[in-house]
Amino acid sequence: MIRVNQATFRYKDSLPAALNRISFTVDPGDFIAVLGPNGSGKSTLARLLNGILIPDEGTITVLGMDTRDVSLRPDIRRAVGLVFSNPENQMVASTVEEDVAFGPENQGLPREKIRQRVDAALARVGMLELSHRPLHLLSGGQKQKTAIAGILAMKPHYIVLDEPTSMLDAQGRKDVIQTLLELNRRENIGIVLITHLVEEAVWARRILVLSQGTVKMEGSPEEVLLKTIELNKLGLESPLITRLVAELNRRGFTIPPATFQVDDLVRILCRSI
């Protein structure tokens, strides 16, 4: 479990706290989506969860390990893999496969095992073909895919992803979500997905909405995503299909409001024929 207890973090005394007394837990096999406007503290939270940043007040424990304890830091980073929002901040090697191998190598795995992990991770994101390409010769989306593969290859207990699909095409976005759901359901890996794409948050078990460094809303997708007015006040939106359903219901339809996906709405409308 990751336990965040009354955590406060301040980059500078002259600035307001980026996070202010945040508390929540990520259970093993949990899937949490984090939404929130620009500057609300999402990336700060991501960096706190794997111990890159340490809370000024309050505590964060990962599998019982307190992130303030310097001697535990390598274990904490191994337990919680973090995909940065800018993949360039994460690149450590010179080619795609070296970069993805970096994590497993640090874990001291045997060569063969590393090879397997790297190939499996690259296959998952569709980058096997480009495995020998130097990193600086990649397109934006290719960099983002490499960064994701690097974390997958580490097989951490928890994966925190900071806007991992912001530069991907539709197929790439689908593949990433599919991969996360598989890891979550089959291997019980806990997922924290930070995103501006509310359509992605629909897949989570729970949603946290941050604003100005505090948790403003929390609950299942049904509980959070139908509160259109509250979301709009925070500068956010409910999913497009949900807004369409609301518009149709205004016009006299009777569709369940908690309809988030295209295919669900197709099914509901066409059952009526």
Next chain:
Amino acid sequence: MPIYLKNVCFTYQPDSPFQNQALNGISCTIHDGEIIGVTGPTGAGKSTFLQLLNGILKPTAGEVEVDGVVTSQLKGRALVNLRQKVGLVFQFPEDQLFEVRVFDDIAFGPRNLGWSEDKVKRAVQWAMDMLGLDKDEFQDRSTQELSSGQKRRVALAGSLAMRPNYLLLDEPTAGLDAYGRQLLLALLRKLNREYRTTVVIVSHRLEDLAAVCQRLLVFQAGQLALQGTVSGVFGHQEALQEVGLQLPPLNELLWKLKAYRPEIDPTVLTLEEAAGEIERAFEVYFQGGPEDV
């Protein structure tokens, strides 16, 4: 003036082991004063295309003509002049934030144009307002100490402040929250309408392109796979799928419903229009049921 591309090819690292032809035989025209969207799968050549339009990259074959000049013939001062008329916002905003202070970063372009400090100040203030960056809160902050959406806004403000005639934006809505996205899209419409700014937007989010663009270019593996009006391109669902792209949720929905109700037009662009299509096709079944008809 329009931007013309004639048989443009671009190869990265020619004659090296990593030689890579990113664009192959591109011919197209970007009309004066239009907002045009560019999309296509990862690695299709979109960012390469955009960088050819302001002379940062020069074609390895063919010609790019911008603002009446052929970019491959430009050197030195003339190239700098062109870049001042053609603003480019990179895919990763970190790639263009150089100054420490936010104000100085946004003021960088305007100062290079030789504007008076007073005019520079007004331009920076205007650009910050337009992008929802509060001046008192942000002008003295360090560009390295911002959230990613804040960095994106500063990068956008820096290009806008110069009031370029042409604006090239690489994934400008990536990393922006919903409010910021609406703000930016409205701003692009305004610049285009009031100042006839030509805008080229690269994006994976077809709903953003649909909201502002008049035409779309679809790239695949370095070639122009499809082009046309937004509705026209959205009418080619199969071709888009082959390229690996997905329509915006509304159009995907309407295409799926069309299989049951052929009278539906799957190429409409707004939520209200989509609701209208569904209402016409399905309402008898929902409102009172078929026996009332």
